[in-house]
Amino acid sequence: MSAAITRGWCPSLFEPMAARDGLLVRVKPRVEGVKATQLRELADAAAAYGSGQIELTNRGNFQLRGLSDKTLAAFSGAVLSAGLASADPAVERRRNILVSPFAGPAAMTVARQLEAWLESDDGLHALPGKFGFAVDEAAADISVLQVQEQMMVALPGGYAAATPDPVAAVKALTHAFLGLADASMARMAALVAARGTGALFAAAGLSMVVLPPSDTPPPIGPMRGAFGLGLAFGIQDAVMLRGAAGLAERFGKGCLRTTRARSLVVVGTGDGVRGIRAAARALGYITEPGDIRLRIAACAGLPACPQAFSDTRAVGAGLAAHWAGPGVLHVSGCAKGCAAPGGAAVTLVARIQNYDVVQNGRAHDTPVAHGLSLDEAVEWMREKRLCR
Ligand code: SF4
Structure with a gap:
């Protein structure tokens, strides 16, 4: 195993983790979200080759358990054929980017450019497997946020920098991390603690400001023309996931997004929520943001x-x-x-x-x-x- 894998190692599709219930892998949605057809293929593969349970992680990834040395190749093949992963294990290791379901057109353009960069730049091979990016979410090693009309890049700790070119700013901060972090540092927060946020922004040629506070409600239930499906402990089975795919086709635009709150969001549902709420509840999803679970x-x-x-x-x-x-x-x-x-x-x-x-x-x-x-x-x- 290379030093890059050891530092901040995280399971991915091609680098499973051994657990007591078998091998565990993660499938990382692309920035465009997951189509209903892809979700069904993932549910079918989980049921055929794993335990049939599909967890959502707090980085918006699908986590599959109960695979074995005998079933892993078939599962990976199914995920690749569904278009849910890159065939290159190094790309899968570093393709850690979470996009808010509510990212607007400008933020989506940034997300697509960052995803393309992560998929194509082999110079990122030393990036730790845990290191992640987010767009319109302030919970990553490096985040891009759209604050009204202004784009900002943020680091852990509540500081950000306004920039007209957020993609270039993210690249500069990433290279600052690669240049300054020692072998024990798998996350940006460790480097921030060691060097200070101001020094990192300065190394990337950016001027630091305090990040404006934001209070985002949990992405569960109806919101902004979409509907969030919550999960107790972030767990669902293949039947539920197939059902979620059906909800996306029946009530939305056939596409779902994952969130760091471990929910699935059906996008494009419009204002009519009664039907999807009842159908989601019947499948076992949580539909009220105040649900104690x-x-x-x-x-x-x-x-x-x-x-x-x-x-x-x-x-x-x-x-x-x-x-x-x-x-x-x-x-x-x-x-x-x-x-x-x-x-x-x-x-x-x-x-x-x-x-x-x-x-x-x-x-x-x-x-x-x-x-x-x-x-x-x-x-x-x-x-x-x-x-x-
Ligand atoms: S916190 Fe739970 S899942 Fe994590 S290592 Fe401990 S027992 Fe395992």
């Missing part, structure tokens, strides 16, 4: 993950009816905290036989309570009025 996070846990000490999703599903706190309740199978890397209001961190509790932090932060049984953890939350 959207505020419960849980990683794969047992039995899928070899590091797990708990069946996190079963625990999370059981706690959904009781959670009364602000923000997110996170059930983590170990201290890695995959399901809520940015932290949560409360995190129950599974240990060999019990749970630690972290409040307003990440799974690896210092717990406020140690070694509680699940009942004791619930009682702890009740005392804090975080649980009913």
